[in-house]
Amino acid sequence: MKNVYMDYNATTPLHPAVAEGMKEDLSVYANASSMHEAGRRAMARVERARAQVVALVGAAADPERIVFTSGGSESNNTVFATMFHLGRRGGRRGIVTSSIEHPCVLNAAAWLRDEGFPVTFLPVDGDGKIDLDGLRAAVGPDTLLVSVMAANNEIGTIQDMRSIGAIAKAAGAYFHTDATQAVGKVPVDVEEWGADYLTLSCHKIYGPKGVGALYFRKGAPFEPLIRGGHQEHGHRAGTYNNLGILGFGTAASLAREELASYASHVGRLRARLRDGILAAIPKVRVNGHPVEVLPNTLNVSFPGAEGEAILLHLDLSGIRVSTGSACASGSLEPSHVLMATGVGPELAHGSIRFSLGRDSTDEDVDYVLSVLPPAIARLRSMSTVQA
Amino acid sequence: MSDAFAWLYSDVVKDHFMNPKNVFNPDEGFKADAEGLTGNVKCGDQMLFMLKIADDVIVDVRWKTYGCASAIASTSMLSEVVKGMGIKDAYNIKPDDIARRLGGLPDNKIHCSVLGDKALRAAIDDHLAKTGRAGLFRNEGARVICTCLNITDRDIEDAVKAGARDWEGLQERTKIGTVCGGCKTGAEELLHEYVHIFAD
Ligand SMILES: Cc1ncc(COP(=O)(O)O)c(C=O)c1O
Ligand code: FES
Numbered sequence: 038m039k040n041v042y043m044d045y046n047a048t049t050p051l052h053p054a055v056a057e058g059m060k061e062d063l064s065v066y067a068n069a070s071s072m073h074e075a076g077r078r079a080m081a082r083v084e085r086a087r088a089q090v091v092a093l094v095g096a097a098a099d100p101e102r103i104v105f106t107s108g109g110s111e112s113n114n115t116v117f118a119t120m121f122h123l124g125r126r127g128g129r130r131g132i133v134t135s136s137i138e139h140p141c142v143l144n145a146a147a148w149l150r151d152e153g154f155p156v157t158f159l160p161v162d163g164d165g166k167i168d169l170d171g172l173r174a175a176v177g178p179d180t181l182l183v184s185v186m187a188a189n190n191e192i193g194t195i196q197d198m199r200s201i202g203a204i205a206k207a208a209g210a211y212f213h214t215d216a217t218q219a220v221g222k223v224p225v226d227v228e229e230w231g232a233d234y235l236t237l238s239c240h241k242i243y244g245p246k247g248v249g250a251l252y253f254r255k256g257a258p259f260e261p262l263i264r265g266g267h268q269e270h271g272h273r274a275g276t277y278n279n280l281g282i283l284g285f286g287t288a289a290s291l292a293r294e295e296l297a298s299y300a301s302h303v304g305r306l307r308a309r310l311r312d313g314i315l316a317a318i319p320k321v322r323v324n325g326h327p328v329e330v331l332p333n334t335l336n337v338s339f340p341g342a343e344g345e346a347i348l349l350h351l352d353l354s355g356i357r358v359s360t361g362s363a364c365a366s367g368s369l370e371p372s373h374v375l376m377a378t379g380v381g382p383e384l385a386h387g388s389i390r391f392s393l394g395r396d397s398t399d400e401d402v403d404y405v406l407s408v409l410p411p412a413i414a415r416l417r418s419m420s421t422v423q424a
Numbered sequence: 425m426s427d428a429f430a431w432l433y434s435d436v437v438k439d440h441f442m443n444p445k446n447v448f449n450p451d452e453g454f455k456a457d458a459e460g461l462t463g464n465v466k467c468g469d470q471m472l473f474m475l476k477i478a479d480d481v482i483v484d485v486r487w488k489t490y491g492c493a494s495a496i497a498s499t500s501m502l503s504e505v506v507k508g509m510g511i512k513d514a515y516n517i518k519p520d521d522i523a524r525r526l527g528g529l530p531d532n533k534i535h536c537s538v539l540g541d542k543a544l545r546a547a548i549d550d551h552l553a554k555t556g557r558a559g560l561f562r563n564e565g566a567r568v569i570c571t572c573l574n575i576t577d578r579d580i581e582d583a584v585k586a587g588a589r590d591w592e593g594l595q596e597r598t599k600i601g602t603v604c605g606g607c608k609t610g611a612e613e614l615l616h617e618y619v620h621i622f623a624d
Binding site: 341342343344345346349350353362363371382383386418419420421422 | 438441442444447448449461465466468469470471472488489490491492493495496
C-alpha cells in the first residue's frame with residue numbers, strides 16, 4: 038500500500054544529510070563541559086551548532102543568545118517561568134498572548150493567571166489573525182510580556198511579527214514569539230521582528246526530536262527552568278545533548294540554505310492540493326489566512342463529515358494527516374484554534390490538516406486527490422448533517 | 425496486518441467502519457414506522473435510527489450518522505443485533521454489549537458508541553407513542569441514572585450486590601460517570617442507599 042505522510046507540522050523525518058552527520062557524530066561522546074581534549078572537541082562542535090542555529094533566526098545575531106533546550110515546549114515554558122519570577126519581584130505583571138497558541142504557551146499562561154497575573158488571551162479573526170488595534174488596546178503600563186506565535190501549527194496563519202513587536206516595545210513590554218512552526222518555512226529574523234525571546238524546535242526542521250532552542254536578546258532577563266550545573270552559562274543545566282545539538286546544527290544550516298527551494302516546492306504542491314480539493318469536493322472551507330499562511334500547511338473543513346472518521350479512512354489508505362475533531366483528541370472539545378476563528382463546531386469537528394514537507398511529491402498529491410473525494414462522499418452519504 | 429499498531433481498533437470495528445451495514449440509502453425507498461434522532465453536531469456526533477416494526481418486533485433497520493469511526497462501527501453493529509429483536513429487548517441493549525461484540529473500544533471511545541442505542545430507544549419510544557403507549561418502557565423499566573452510558577438504578581443495585589461499596593468500586597464494575605460525569609451526585613446517593621440496604 039502507498040504511504041503518504043502529510044503530517045510534517047506534527048514532526049518531520051531526519052534530513053538525509055542530518056542522519057548521515059548524526060551517524061558519524063555518535064562517536065562524539067565526551068562531556069562537552071570536560072576540560073580534556075575530547076571534551077574541548079565536543080564543545081567546539083556544540084558551539085559550531087549554536088552558530089548554525091542562530092544564523093537561522095537572525096543573520097546578524099550573536100550565537101551567545103542561543104540556549105539549547107529539550108524542545109519548543111521547554112523554551113516556551115522557560116520564558117513564562119522567567120516572567121513569573123520577574124512579576125513576583127514587583128513591577129509589571131500583565132501577560133498578553135493569543136487564543137490560538139500551542140497548548141504549551143496556553144497552559145503556561147493559564148498557570149501565571151492562576152498565580153494571580155493578569156492574562157489576556159487575544160481573539161483572532163476568521164483567518165486566524167490577531168487584531169493589531171486589539172493588541173494596542175490590550176497592552177499598557179502593566180504589561181510585562183506579549184507572546185504571540187509567528188505561525189500557527191494547525192491553520193498555518195502567519196502573524197505580522199514586525200507590527201506586534203513594535204506594539205510590545207512601545208508599551209515597554211517584552212516580546213516573545215513561538216516560532217516553532219515558522220522556522221525553516223518562512224524567513225525568521227529576531228532583529229527585524231524586535232523579538233526579545235524566540236522559541237524554536239529541531240524536530241520540525243528535519244532534525245532529531247528532543248532538542249530545541251530559546252533565543253534571548255542581550256540584556257533580556259533569563260531565569261533557568263532547570264537549575265544545576267553551569268552549562269549554557271547557567272541558563273539551562275544538564276550535560277550537553279551532543280548528538281541532538283549537532284543534528285540540530287546541521288538541520289538549521291540546511292533549513293537556511295534550502296528555504297527558498299523548500300518554500301516554492303511545498304507551496305506549489307499545496308496549491309495543487311488545495312485546487313484539486315476545491316474542484317473535486319463541493320462545499321469545503323479552506324481554513325487559515327488565504328495569503329499569509331505557511332507554504333506547507335493546508336487546513337480544510339468538510340461539513341457533513343466528521344474529522345476523526347475522515348482521518349481514519351485516509352489512514353486505512355496509507356495517508357497520514359491530522360484533524361481538529363474532538364473525537365480524535367480524546368477531549369469533548371474540537372480544536373481551540375478553529376473555534377477561535379469562529380467557524381463553529383461543525384466545521385471544526387470536520388477539519389483536516391494536510392502539512393506537506395520537503396519529501397512530498399506530485400504523486401502524493403495525486404494519490405490524496407484520488408482517495409479523499411470518495412472518502413468524503415461516502416461519509417457524507419451516511420451523515421445526518423447536510424453538507 | 426496482524427501488527428497490533430496497524431489499526432487503532434479491532435478488525436471488527438474496522439470492518440464495520442469501512443463497510444457499515446444497514447446504512448440508510450434514499451434510493452432504496454425504505455419506509456420507516458418509527459424514527460429516533462439523538463446527539464447534535466456541536467458535540468461532533470448525531471445519530472438517526474429508523475425502524476420497521478411488525479407486532480412489536482423490529483423487522484428492519486436503517487440508520488445515518490454524523491460521527492467518528494467508533495460511532496459508525498457501533499451503530500452498524502447495533503443495527504445488525506436488533507434486527508428480528510422484540511422492541512423491549514432492543515430497548516434494554518447497553519453500549520457495553522455492543523462494545524464487547526466489536527472486540528472492545530478504547531475507554532475514551534465508549535461515549536461515541538452510546539449514541540446509537542440512544543437513537544434506537546428514541547425510535548422505539550416514537551413507535552410506542554404512535555401506537556398509543558407513550559413512555560411505556562420508561563415507566564415500567566429501570567430508571568436510567570447515567571444517561572451517557574445507559575446505566576440504570578438496577579445496574580447500580582446489581583453492582584452493590586456484587587460487592588461495590590464506593591464510587592471507585594461502582595465505576596470499576598459499571599464505568600458509570602466516565603463520560604460527562606454529570607450523573608455522579610445522583611448515582612452516589614443511590615449507591616449509599618443501596619449499600620445501606622444490601623450490604624451492612
Ligand atoms: C507552535 C508549536 N509550539 C510548540 C511546539 C512544541 O514543540 P516540542 O515538541 O519541541 O516541545 C509545537 C510542536 O508540537 C508547535 O507546533
Ligand atoms: S451521565 Fe453518567 S457519565 Fe454522563
